Amino acid sequence: MNGTLIVFEKKPWWLPELQRQFLVEDVRIRSCSRLQDLPQLTKPNSSMPVSPPVVILNLDDQPANCLQFLGQYASRPTWDCPVLVIASTAFRELELPIRELGATEFLLKPLAGDRLGQWCRRQLRASTNSPPIETKFPR
Numbered sequence: 435m436n437g438t439l440i441v442f443e444k445k446p447w448w449l450p451e452l453q454r455q456f457l458v459e460d461v462r463i464r465s466c467s468r469l470q471d472l473p474q475l476t477k478p479n480s481s482m483p484v485s486p487p488v489v490i491l492n493l494d495d496q497p498a499n500c501l502q503f504l505g506q507y508a509s510r511p512t513w514d515c516p517v518l519v520i521a522s523t524a525f526r527e528l529e530l531p532i533r534e535l536g537a538t539e540f541l542l543k544p545l546a547g548d549r550l551g552q553w554c555r556r557q558l559r560a561s562t563n564s565p566p567i568e569t570k571f572p573r
Contacts, residue, residue: 436460437558438487440475443467444495448520448550452490455551461558469496469503476515485562486515488554493521493532494543501528501535508536516557520545 439461441449449465456463464487466472476487489508491500500519508517516538521528529540539553 435555435558435562436462437485437562438462438464439490439554439558440464440466440472440487441490441492442469442472442495442500443492448490448492448547451547452551452554455547455554461554469499472503473507485558488557488561489515489517490550490554491517491519491537493519493525493528497525501532504532504535504537509534510536514561516561518550518553518557520550 436459439452439456441452441463443449443465444467446465449463452463464475466475472489476489478486491503493500504517504519507513508515513536517536518539518541519532519537520541520543521532522543526542532540538557541550541553
């Protein structure tokens with residue numbers, strides 16, 4: 435499997451965990467600390483595989499800006515990047531609006547790194563039309 439993950443977070447928390455999860459796989463993991471940089475980072479270029487990257491938003495870092503980003507980009511018909519939103523339980527009630535704004539998945543903390551790795555693998559396979567990984571996680 436190959437692909438790109440782009441992680442929005444103010445301080446590196448998920449980035450090193452995802453690097454550990456994908457240590458032996460051909461997955462590029464990029465960090466983004468400014469939401470306004472995400473649209474540029476998701477544009478296809480020669481250093482990015484053909485399939486769209488998976489975007490991971492840490493909602494706790496900038497909730498209002500994350501919502502604005504989702505409304506501005508992820509809800510567009512031309513946006514083809516899956517978006518995984520990670521949030522603390524304080525944001526539980528925002529799951530439906532966040533999904534309506536275009537998030538592919540909404541995951542609550544505490545979240546184990548291997549579980550996030552499995553969700554990312556599922557999205558990477560879906561975006562490259564590879565056979566899906568069977569995962570069984572309670573909702």
